[in-house]
Amino acid sequence: MKPATTADVLVIGAGPAGLLAADRLAAQGVNVLLVDAGRHYTRRICPVDRLKSCNGCRGICNVISGIGGSIHYGDGVKLSRFPSGRRLAELLGDERAEHLSDTALDSLCGADRPSFRRALADSTPFTVKDYPVASLSSAQVRTLVDRLYRRLTSTTRVTLRLGAEITDLVPDDRHGFTARLRAHGADETVTARRVIAAVGRRGQRWWAGQIRTLGLDHTLPVPSVGLRFEAPVGLLRRGALVHDDFKTTLVRAGVKVKTFCYCAGPGGGRLKFCDYGDHTLLDGHVIPEAGASPTGNFALLAQLRDETGRPRDAQWIEQRLLKPYRALRDDRPGKPVLQWYPDWRDKTLTCTSLDEFTVRAGHRPSLTDYGVANLAGILPEAVHTAMRAVFEELMPSFAGHAFNEDDAARTAVIGLELESLWDELALTEHLETSLPGLYAAGDCSGLAQGILQAAVAGLAAADHALASAVPATTGGAA
CATH class of the missing domain: 3.50.50.60 (FAD/NAD(P)-binding domain)
Structure with missing residues (x-):
């Protein structure tokens, strides 16, 4: 032996x-x-x-x-x-x-x-978490x-x-x-x-x-479900000018929502796939090199609590989020899904392929291994309502103008992300x-x-x- x-x-x-x-x-x-x-x-x-x-x-x-x-x-x-x-x-x-x-x-x-750089606190109406942050190039x-x-x-x-x-x-x-x-x-x-x-x-x-x-x-833990919002980097750039990792927290529809992993610096950001065997979740990485990517992204995370305020447990996440998530794609169950923002907002599915998204949005998503499905449909109603409210409140500050239908049409919603499971x-x-x-x-x-x-x-x-x-x-x- x-x-x-x-x-x-x-x-x-x-x-x-x-x-x-x-x-x-x-x-x-x-x-x-x-x-x-x-x-x-x-x-x-x-x-x-x-x-x-x-x-x-x-x-x-x-x-x-x-x-x-x-x-x-x-x-x-x-x-x-x-x-x-x-x-x-x-x-x-x-x-x-x-x-x-x-x-x-x-x-x-x-x-x-x-x-390291701190937040420009007076340049946004939101309370931004202020801490020194630095980005390292590849x-x-x-x-x-x-x-x-x-x-x-x-x-x-x-x-x-x-x-x-x-x-x-x-x-x-x-x-x-x-x-x-x-x-x-x-x-x-x-x-x-x-x-x-x-x-x-x-x-x-x-x-x-x-x-x-x-x-x-x-x-x-108090777990959170997250979605990534990807758009042309110009729509998000002002957020990164406030802070390299723009983080704020808002409560809407009784749900605590925070921005997370803001990737819209000089070079935009890249999405990453994290494979866990029976499902794949998302992550984001910053690209400090100027002009490297035409798109940026950030996540919104919504806390998952029941009606009494208690955190949702692992069994609830498996049955109510991961199981429906795996069912969104027949071709590759459990792989990430993209939904055109107007569809996600309205909980519909009029845009049904990446090629169609490219035409409607005017740009290609940064990655291609997506199915197109009704991602909004697997979210708890209060979470969807809160995320939509927070996203549309934040975007005027990020884009530098009132969020409009043209901006909505250029945005992809991609999921799933899960955080705070430890x-x-x-x-x-x-x-x-x-x-x-x-x-x-x-x-x-x-x-x-x-x-x-x-x-x-x-x-x-x-x-x-x-x-x-x-x-x-x-x-x-x-």
């Missing part, structure tokens, strides 16, 4: 939280086993980006898995500083959060630190990932296992934790004194199960869960989203794990 693989610290997930945690630990002489289900960053190619169809990449979506995680090699990304991720800053303490943020920026960007992202990968693979302290998944995690009085690792169809045992869970979107369902199996203290864990100021020795960093903490916030959490978890993960005296995490 193959002997168990041993490590001082097991890090699950090679996104910004996991990468910086592993980097920090290795620099202090700790043996780290870094595991990710995805591929090398140079092999994270998405066919949809090349105007082909989503094929699921053999069950490991290249957009949400692999080295870099949400930092997708070759795409522009946004970095936001605190107070974005306010709850994480409150947990860490403001001074410590800022210090770790500076450290994370040094680790990620080196001397090539980007310039070239800067390539340099960032290359640099971090070389640093991690140049030390014998880090063993990187790609195409590998942790399927079980069990506390072990002798070793700390025992885990089962599956790679290439074979299982092996891993032991580690400490574990840092930094699983990204692909690991959400697995992590939700682990939280319950391990009995971790947590509260349920349980909110009870964590110490060191990101340690209620199970000693197990840490949660990045999205899976349920505290904050964002690349820089995930990196900060990874560093905070690593710093505390250092105190108790005694470096091995012989061998390594092989």
Whole structure:
């Protein structure tokens, strides 16, 4: 029988939280086993980006898995500083959060630190969340990932296992934790004194199960359903001039709606497909390079609560959103759907193909792997009403003129997007869960989203794990 693989610290997930945690630990002489289900960053190619169809990449979506995680090699990304991720800053303490943020920026960007910009608060009638934000170009992202990968693979302290998944995690009085690792169809045992869970979107369902199996203290999230609104970038540009990541929150029809992931900068924005096996959701990426895309996009997210104000649970989302979503397309069930805005507004379907949309809108959508269907029909009535009201309130500020039928005709509504599905864990100021020795960093903490916030959490978890993960005296995490 193959002997168990041993490590001082097991890090699950090679996104910004996991990468910086592993980097920090290795620099202090700790043996780290870094595991990710995805591929090398140079092999994270998405066919949809090349105007082909989503094929699921053999069950490991290249957009949400692999080295870099949400930092997708070759795409522009946004970095936001605190107070974005306010709850994480409150947990860490403001001074410590800022210090770790500076450290994370040094680790990620080196001397090539980007310039951060705040909101022009007086240039919009809406209350915009004001925090420093910077956009990295695709070239800067390539340099960032290359640099971090070389640093991690140049030390014998880090063993990187790609195409590998942790399927079980069990506390072990002798070793700390025992885990089962599956790679290439074979299982092996891993032991580690400490574990840092930094699983990204692909690991959400697995992590939700682990939280319950391990009995971790947590509260349920307030999930949100989202739609992407794509239009010629000129219709959205003024929003990006107010703030690179325009975020405001409005309550209409009793539903809390917020703007999310605003992608309408100098180069517009790109949509991304995130495949989860039986359904595919949307994400957005900024393009900082001027003139790169004729379209921009942003999401509206609506909180999902019942009539008493309680958050909708996973079963409700599956039955009332994902199941109807999968039924919208006979050709490719569960793949994203586009609806012409006038149809979405009126809950009708007069525009029935992408070619017809192109004629009516006067431009082609930025991606082509869409069906055209009645996306509005699967939304709860109050959510549809609230989203329409918020969109039509925002657009005059974004476009610089009264929103009219011509603007409506040039807009696509694309779905589905789901956010805030992570349980909110009870964590110490060191990101340690209620199970000693197990840490949660990045999205899976349920505290904050964002690349820089995930990196900060990874560093905070690593710093505390250092105190108790005694470096091995012989061998390594092989």
